[in-house]
Amino acid sequence: MSTDDKDILDSTDTGIALQDAGHTEQDIKDGLSINLDGHVTSPLGYKAGGLHCGIKRKRHDLGWIISEVPAFTAGVYTTNLIQAAPLQVTKESLQVDGSLYAVLVNSGNANACTGMQGLEDAYEMRRMLAEQLEVEKHQVAVVSTGVIGELMPMDKISAGVKEMKEQVAQTTVLDFEKAILTTDTCTKHIAVECVIDGCKVTIGGAAKGSGMIHPNMATMLGFITTDATVEPAALDLALKHLTNKSFNRITVDGDTSTNDMVLLMANGLAKNDSLSPQHPQWDTFLAALELVCKDLAKKIARDGEGATKLIEVQVKGAESEQIAEAVGKSVVGSSLVKTAVYGTDPNWGRIVCAVGYTSELKSLDPNLLSVWLGEIQVVDNGLPVSFNEEEATLYLEQENVKIYVDLQMGSHEATCWGCDLSYDYVRINASYRT
Amino acid sequence: MSTDDKDILDSTDTGIALQDAGHTEQDIKDGLSINLDGHVTSPLGYKAGGLHCGIKRKRHDLGWIISEVPAFTAGVYTTNLIQAAPLQVTKESLQVDGSLYAVLVNSGNANACTGMQGLEDAYEMRRMLAEQLEVEKHQVAVVSTGVIGELMPMDKISAGVKEMKEQVAQTTVLDFEKAILTTDTCTKHIAVECVIDGCKVTIGGAAKGSGMIHPNMATMLGFITTDATVEPAALDLALKHLTNKSFNRITVDGDTSTNDMVLLMANGLAKNDSLSPQHPQWDTFLAALELVCKDLAKKIARDGEGATKLIEVQVKGAESEQIAEAVGKSVVGSSLVKTAVYGTDPNWGRIVCAVGYTSELKSLDPNLLSVWLGEIQVVDNGLPVSFNEEEATLYLEQENVKIYVDLQMGSHEATCWGCDLSYDYVRINASYRT
Numbered sequence A, B: 001m002s003t004d005d006k007d008i009l010d011s012t013d014t015g016i017a018l019q020d021a022g023h024t025e026q027d028i029k030d031g032l033s034i035n036l037d038g039h040v041t042s043p044l045g046y047k048a049g050g051l052h053c054g055i056k057r058k059r060h061d062l063g064w065i066i067s068e069v070p071a072f073t074a075g076v077y078t079t080n081l082i083q084a085a086p087l088q089v090t091k092e093s094l095q096v097d098g099s100l101y102a103v104l105v106n107s108g109n110a111n112a113c114t115g116m117q118g119l120e121d122a123y124e125m126r127r128m129l130a131e132q133l134e135v136e137k138h139q140v141a142v143v144s145t146g147v148i149g150e151l152m153p154m155d156k157i158s159a160g161v162k163e164m165k166e167q168v169a170q171t172t173v174l175d176f177e178k179a180i181l182t183t184d185t186c187t188k189h190i191a192v193e194c195v196i197d198g199c200k201v202t203i204g205g206a207a208k209g210s211g212m213i214h215p216n217m218a219t220m221l222g223f224i225t226t227d228a229t230v231e232p233a234a235l236d237l238a239l240k241h242l243t244n245k246s247f248n249r250i251t252v253d254g255d256t257s258t259n260d261m262v263l264l265m266a267n268g269l270a271k272n273d274s275l276s277p278q279h280p281q282w283d284t285f286l287a288a289l290e291l292v293c294k295d296l297a298k299k300i301a302r303d304g305e306g307a308t309k310l311i312e313v314q315v316k317g318a319e320s321e322q323i324a325e326a327v328g329k330s331v332v333g334s335s336l337v338k339t340a341v342y343g344t345d346p347n348w349g350r351i352v353c354a355v356g357y358t359s360e361l362k363s364l365d366p367n368l369l370s371v372w373l374g375e376i377q378v379v380d381n382g383l384p385v386s387f388n389e390e391e392a393t394l395y396l397e398q399e400n401v402k403i404y405v406d407l408q409m410g411s412h413e414a415t416c417w418g419c420d421l422s423y424d425y426v427r428i429n430a431s432y433r434t
Helices: A015-018 A025-027 A085-097 A116-132 A154-167 A173-179 A230-247 A282-302 A321-333 A334-340 A348-357 A389-396 A423-430 B016-020 B027-029 B085-097 B115-133 B155-168 B172-180 B230-244 B282-302 B321-333 B335-342 B350-357 B389-396 B423-430
Strands: A033-035 A048-051 A062-077 A099-109 A142-145 A188-196 A199-208 A221-226 A260-264 A310-318 A370-373 A376-380 A400-404 A411-417 B033-035 B046-051 B062-076 B099-109 B141-148 B186-196 B199-208 B220-226 B261-266 B310-318 B372-373 B376-380 B400-405 B412-419
Touching: A033 A230, A033 A334, A048 A154, A048 A173, A062 A085, A062 A154, A062 A173, A062 A230, A085 A116, A085 A142, A085 A260, A099 A116, A099 A154, A099 A173, A099 A221, A116 A142, A116 A154, A142 A260, A173 A188, A173 A199, A188 A221, A188 A282, A188 B400, A199 A282, A199 B230, A221 A282, A221 A389, A230 A260, A260 B282, A282 A310, A282 A411, A310 A321, A310 A334, A321 A334, A321 A348, A321 A400, A321 A411, A321 B046, A334 A348, A348 A400, A348 B389, A370 A389, A376 A389, A376 B027, A423 B282, A423 B335, A423 B423, B033 B376, B046 B085, B046 B172, B062 B085, B062 B155, B062 B172, B062 B220, B062 B230, B085 B115, B085 B141, B085 B261, B099 B115, B099 B155, B099 B172, B099 B220, B115 B141, B115 B155, B141 B186, B141 B261, B172 B199, B199 B282, B220 B282, B230 B261, B282 B310, B282 B412, B310 B321, B321 B350, B321 B400, B321 B412, B335 B350, B350 B400, B372 B389
Parallel strands: A099 A142, A221 A260, A310 A400, B099 B141, B220 B261, B310 B400
Antiparallel strands: A033 A188, A048 A062, A062 A099, A062 A260, A188 A199, A199 A221, A310 A411, A370 A376, A370 A400, B033 B186, B046 B062, B062 B099, B062 B261, B186 B199, B199 B220, B310 B412, B372 B376, B372 B400
């Protein structure tokens, strides 16, 4: 890691989200082993790299993941009705036979709202990498993130892909992790291992987030690799299911981007029997994948633009998991809750207010509602609890703030993640392009 | 107006919203006459006042409107499932015979999440004023705004209501307008006159807004008075209809409060024939009322917490008015659009992105979408227009920024209002209670 990238890489952040989730010895006992220093290259047969091709002024802006053998790949995409050109091209790639050799990612330019030219450029990016790797075009996915509405500087991409050929031996996965960032302040990565059919199976992940982050799939870029052998339909199922419990439960600013995508590649090099819901160890694989998805999701929330804190909202006592999730998103997405946490103000009225305006919540008995800030109860059955304000302020000064809400109207629960709203969110976004 | 209130009253703001709406000679020609210095006391038979009773440290916090004769009154209330005690009591009052003599308003304490004691306190506030005015309890409405979850300091309210009796001659409607404010930086008022059945009819209004403002009725406090004679059912109809086109089309921060309410009182002293949709001049009355509602709504948006600019989003070419409204709210509510406007950055990609994630929008042809910043077109049929960045930046430096979106998918349109997101929003809300 070069010195001039210190500004975007802060090693002290590593692992915060995970430790906070309480994944420690118990998980290893359950057969899962977490590697906080793991990457998308931790599974067998993947290499990754990145470089600066000139879309951005100085930082890395072109990255790639390459699998030795074709990998079955599942994808989830933004729900925004305006989808960037690379999403269309990648969907088309995956429709052919559902497998990929490689992914090419650029940051600094979203290639969104760029019309026919943008689509041609995305096809051309795909062609360039396919030609260089000597694979079929449909075995390459393209992914972009950055400013909307500017044509991709194809000369720079072209030079970058050529340079990649020479640099592929020197650059590492750390360069890939840097190349996908925009206003992120740190890279986000993890790997989890488990044993399936006596074979060591590894799942690795990398992500970028920061702004335009709202829980409505797919709200950021996520890349997950595994050497497990998995049936394509099961891979799709697993990614969709776990995305709903992780990436779709975070919010930074309520803005769902035009470009977001999560790709899950499985190349089968671990040599386990092909996984599907019928496999006796399907749940082990799902648990490992869930760890990766949730860890990346929380790291994205924690690194939201201008964030100083990770906020976790656990809602229980709901009539359905969907309602619990909606209430959680409402609280963690409230600008007033976010600024109160930033200002370490235990102003629980804003939490209660955000519960009450959750549009998915059709009925609510305010007299059953209870709220806690960490272990400090602030509302008991709809009524204020007299609590120690200093203690509550101290609690909110922590980097990981948990809010618990009990609706007492059912038996379902859900956890959502977000971040506080600080001056820096305004600073970053009032002058993003300049 | 006393000197030490200069901080909350800035006379230079007066009329901005209205002038911007282009209501000038044409409206007067149409029989409407706008009085920018008008108040809720401009119609015949109303008096209003306010004072400092001690809920807030220094500023006015108790206000009232009193009609000489009972006034038919329509009300709209927050959609938040958690509704403050005064809302319950006011609804109960209006259910008896739909008419009021008076409204008592306090700021500084919302009387929300205060359980049975809060409800008793709201009834007690109603009783106090009814007794003092020697009217029935159900002829009084109570309204509160401020911090959630703290019991109302009833000794202060009681002393305030007693003091009111002595002060009622000295205080004026300016004191009322100040007494209803929280983090507002200016009072908001207007009056509009028209002639109905040869009688001069006046409609006056006052409002407070600032935070917890989101278009989902009723997102602030609004008080509208008229001396028109109006049938109760028609009054309800008019208020609901026009609220949907005004107060429900503004957003500051997406937070819908527990306390918000708009009351429309009609005391009949203008002596016109009773208005209803069958009356030949019903539309004149509606037009005048619409002016009042929209002007107050825009003033609330312009004075959103930390706002430096009013943002108006006009959406046309939608398949329905509901969709046009939803797209407008999505754009004007986007944190990224709001910060871009604050930073005078013509980053139209964020506008397009917000159009695309409007959940009510089921289909969209990105290739038909056009966007303008004022008169500067930035997107034409889905493609970027090469525009003069400096000119666009200059445009965004204005205090009233208009964004036009044409979906080209239908013939319906709607206009929504909001404000930019500045450092001051964070400052105000990170330390509201301290």
